[in-house]
Amino acid sequence: MALKCVALLGWRSEYEYSWWNRNKPSKSNLAPVTIRWFSRQRSINSVQGGKVAATHNHGRKFHKDLTSLPKPLTVADLSVTLDDSSKVRISFKGMLGSYSEDAALKAYPKCETVPCDEFEDAFKAVELWLAEKAVLPIENSSGGSIHRNYDLLLRHRLHIVGEVQLPVNLCLLALPGVRIEQLKRVLSHPQALAVSDIFLCKLGVPRENVDDTGFAAQYVASNGLRDAAAVASIRAAEVYGLNVLAEKIQDDSDNITRFLVLARDPIIPRTDKPFKTSIVFTLEEGPGILFKALAVFALRDINLTKIESRPQRKRPLRVVDDSNTGAARYFDYLFYIDFEASMAEPRAQNALGHLQEFATFLRVLGCYPMDTTL
Numbered sequence: 001m002a003l004k005c006v007a008l009l010g011w012r013s014e015y016e017y018s019w020w021n022r023n024k025p026s027k028s029n030l031a032p033v034t035i036r037w038f039s040r041q042r043s044i045n046s047v048q049g050g051k052v053a054a055t056h057n058h059g060r061k062f063h064k065d066l067t068s069l070p071k072p073l074t075v076a077d078l079s080v081t082l083d084d085s086s087k088v089r090i091s092f093k094g095m096l097g098s099y100s101e102d103a104a105l106k107a108y109p110k111c112e113t114v115p116c117d118e119f120e121d122a123f124k125a126v127e128l129w130l131a132e133k134a135v136l137p138i139e140n141s142s143g144g145s146i147h148r149n150y151d152l153l154l155r156h157r158l159h160i161v162g163e164v165q166l167p168v169n170l171c172l173l174a175l176p177g178v179r180i181e182q183l184k185r186v187l188s189h190p191q192a193l194a195v196s197d198i199f200l201c202k203l204g205v206p207r208e209n210v211d212d213t214g215f216a217a218q219y220v221a222s223n224g225l226r227d228a229a230a231v232a233s234i235r236a237a238e239v240y241g242l243n244v245l246a247e248k249i250q251d252d253s254d255n256i257t258r259f260l261v262l263a264r265d266p267i268i269p270r271t272d273k274p275f276k277t278s279i280v281f282t283l284e285e286g287p288g289i290l291f292k293a294l295a296v297f298a299l300r301d302i303n304l305t306k307i308e309s310r311p312q313r314k315r316p317l318r319v320v321d322d323s324n325t326g327a328a329r330y331f332d333y334l335f336y337i338d339f340e341a342s343m344a345e346p347r348a349q350n351a352l353g354h355l356q357e358f359a360t361f362l363r364v365l366g367c368y369p370m371d372t373t374l
């Protein structure tokens with residue numbers, strides 16, 4: 001079963017995985033790298049008071065700072081801390097100051113953020129080694145799922161390596177000196193406008209959709225608009241030099257957006273902290289099949305945190321034969337499920353083994369530590 005689990009995740013070896021993480025490639029060093037077995041190197045070295053004395057073939061000796069040498073791999077190398085972020089590049093969709101950038105900074109406080117025009121560009125940035133990871137919104141507690149990203153998860157081969165839950169406190173921003181009564185329109189991302197409906201109805205000015213909240217703030221600032229406001233974050237106000245006219249304008253004070261962290265390689269599942277696993281599958285047709293699919297988790301006391309269905313785009317529609325009266329047509333769906341268990345746990349491996357009995361397709365999108373902070 002362990003082997004099956006490895007096949008499902010499509011892992012690189014632990015050593016290869018760890019090597020990539022600790023040796024971030026420069027643009028000139030993108031070729032696949034073979035792992036050197038450090039223990040062999042150590043056997044020709046002797047440690048002397050914090051320095052390594054290494055002997056070359058021709059017998060000449062030199063001294064080298066121990067810290068500059070590659071370190072032997074240990075279990076600690078497999079630890080999955082999101083804050084190990086020294087200059088890791090994170091792609092996201094949107095402009096500087098958007099909530100997606102906030103999410104990237106929550107996960108990797110010292111990261112370099114890479115703004116992208118479209119969600120797909122953020123995926124491609126990782127695939128093309130322009131960024132190490134991507135951070136993308138997947139669902140919002142008030143607005144629901146971001147379907148585009150569910151579809152892209154399947155179209156691309158990146159792995160989910162983390163999640164970020166971000167409280168999205170929306171603010172009304174305008175140029176310094178502009179008063180709320182002067183406003184004739186409000187710009188923002190459609191989701192941000194939708195979840196601030198009560199406040200914006202009272203304000204009573206037309207709403208204009210733009211690509212992201214960061215862009216809305218930048219647009220108001222760079223065009224010197226004195227009759228427009230942006231719905232965006234406090235950080236966007238700082239980035240673009242805008243005033244905060246109102247804070248926490250969302251209808252639901254607990255407005256949380258959940259983001260996924262994607263990488264080229266999966267991480268090693270663990271059991272010493274809460275992990276979540278995300279999968280996507282298709283099922284055969286027939287009564288009760290979805291019930292059976294969900295039962296594989298219930299039987300093992302595995303909690304599901306999300307279920308989403310999306311049409312299979314290559315097989316959108318099937319026509320049933322004429323004798324089958326009633327439903328003349330039906331759709332084929334992909335099911336996305338998040339469950340609270342690590343793939344290192346036998347109950348999760350058994351559940352997926354069981355699911356494979358009636359799934360026509362199954363892919364593990366990632367197994368990653370749960371974000372329990374807000």
Ligand SMILES: O=C(O)C(=O)C[C@]1(C(=O)O)C=C[C@@H](O)C=C1
Binds near residue numbers: 094098137211214
């Ligand atoms: O516009 C932004 O700031 C984004 O990061 C995008 C986005 C989204 O796509 O849902 C993310 C979080 C907020 O809930 C609103 C918008």
